[in-house]
Amino acid sequence: MASTDTPTDSTDADPGHAVVARLAAEFDQSISRTTISRVVAESVRDLAGVPAADIPELAERVARQRLLAALERAASWDRGGLVRTSG
DSSP, X not given: OOOOSSOOOHHHHOHHHHHHHHHHHHSTTTSOHHHHHHHHHXXXXXXXXXXXXXXXXXXXXXXXXXXXXXXXXXXXHHTTSSOOOOO
């Protein structure tokens, strides 16, 4: 029986949910929503000790940078720069 004086929505209860939704829209063709959700959760955990009000914005920034870095690594891998061939 949880009662509060102020109304909340799902984004207030779980700020990561809104972050995942925004990043999923941004990376929809490149990275699965499951991966985005995992990266956001890791980013939120890494921000332990940060004031709660700042976590959504900072988690989104951290997660976006991590996702962009992952795409960059994948592109490098696809170009063959990191692939060793045996011959």
